[in-house]
Amino acid sequence: MEQILKKIYKSRIFGLISILFFIAVCMGIGAFAAYVKHVSNPTEQAVTYFRAFMQQDYDTMYNLLDKKDGYYISKDRYKEIMQKTRESMTIDSYKINDPRKEDGQYVVTIECTDDETDSSQNMNIYLNKKMHLPKLKPDYKVDIEKMxxxxxxxxxxxxxxxxxxxxxxxxxxxxxxxxxxxxxxxxxxxxxxxxxxxxxxxxxxxxxxxxxxxxxxxxxxxxxxxxxNDRYTSKITNSVTDFINKYYSAARNRSKSDKKLMAFIDDKKLQKSVSKQ
CATH class of the missing domain: 2.60.40 (Immunoglobulin-like)
Structure with missing residues (x-):
């Protein structure tokens, strides 16, 4: 009888340990899933992009773009577009909405409000997910295909x-x-x-x-x-400028012994002929 009781006791202990182990595994899986979901949230990158827009930090915005092979995204042109867009908007307050999925992309919509006119504009930030194994945390790049x-x-x-x-x-x-x-x-x-x-x-x-x-x-x-071209035009301009400067310098400091120079200065017909060429 005593042996039977010991067996029952051991089996209950083993069962309890098994249950606790199962619960721990489930909690671990849940915590891991929550962590992956947290680090996979694209909102953080969208907010970084939007704050740079608010602060007119267009270099940071450009660095966050998804620059695909064969896509020519001029930094100067992009900054020009963003500057004009920012200057056209008055943003007194804003609301960041939860990300949603559209055609395989994440989209974060930020509602920007002008308190004076009580009007609002939506800024949609499209993001592409980039995985770099073995990292669990993905990178997100801002997609500007619509531009x-x-x-x-x-x-x-x-x-x-x-x-x-x-x-x-x-x-x-x-x-x-x-x-x-x-x-x-x-x-x-x-x-x-x-x-x-x-x-x-x-x-x-x-x-x-x-x-x-x-x-x-x-x-x-x-x-x-x-x-x-500009370089050759510059050379021509510089040569002509140099010639004119030397001529006027020689004219200001002319010597009566310089017969050729004196002849040119006195010959009005020759001067008119040169000026027409």
Missing amino acids: LVKNLTIKIPQGDKLTIAGIEITDKDANITTENNIQIYNFKAILNGNYKITCENEYCAKNTLANVIKKDMEVDLTKSWYTA
Whole structure:
């Protein structure tokens, strides 16, 4: 009888330990799930982006963007757009809504209120989730697809270099191919807006202003005329300026023994002829 009681007692202890162990495992799984859910929440990144917008810290905003391969997102152009947007909004108070999912992306809507006019505007921040194993915490990047124009093609003569708004374009910014002595730059996407597009070689350049606002645009600089590029124009201007300065310096300090200079100063007809050239 005593042995039976001992067996029952041991079995109950084992059962109790098993139950406690099961509860501990469940609590651990629950805590882990809560942690993963917490670190996976994109709200923190959206708030960082929004606060940078409020403080007009456009460099921080730019660094939070999802810059995909083949997407040309000019930092200057982006900052210009954000600055104009910020200046157009009066934000006295705001409400951050819970994130939601749309087409595989997270969206955090922030309601911005102008107390004076009692009006509000919504700022939707789209975020792409980036996992980097073995890290459990994902990274979130701000997606600005709605500000981009897809599939821009620019053609220039082979051997020239391409600049957009003064920034030289390389194969890191676009897919570059060559066909029939024409260099073709294909951008998967680019920020919408007006751009000065230039192709140039050592002496000459071709320029155009392009309003990039629609999909599948093409800018062909192979059919336009060359002009002296900025560097060569500067050299010409500097040479002419130097010549004029030397001439006036010589004229101010002219010596009657300098027959050629004196002859030029006295010859009005020759001066008029030179000024017309």
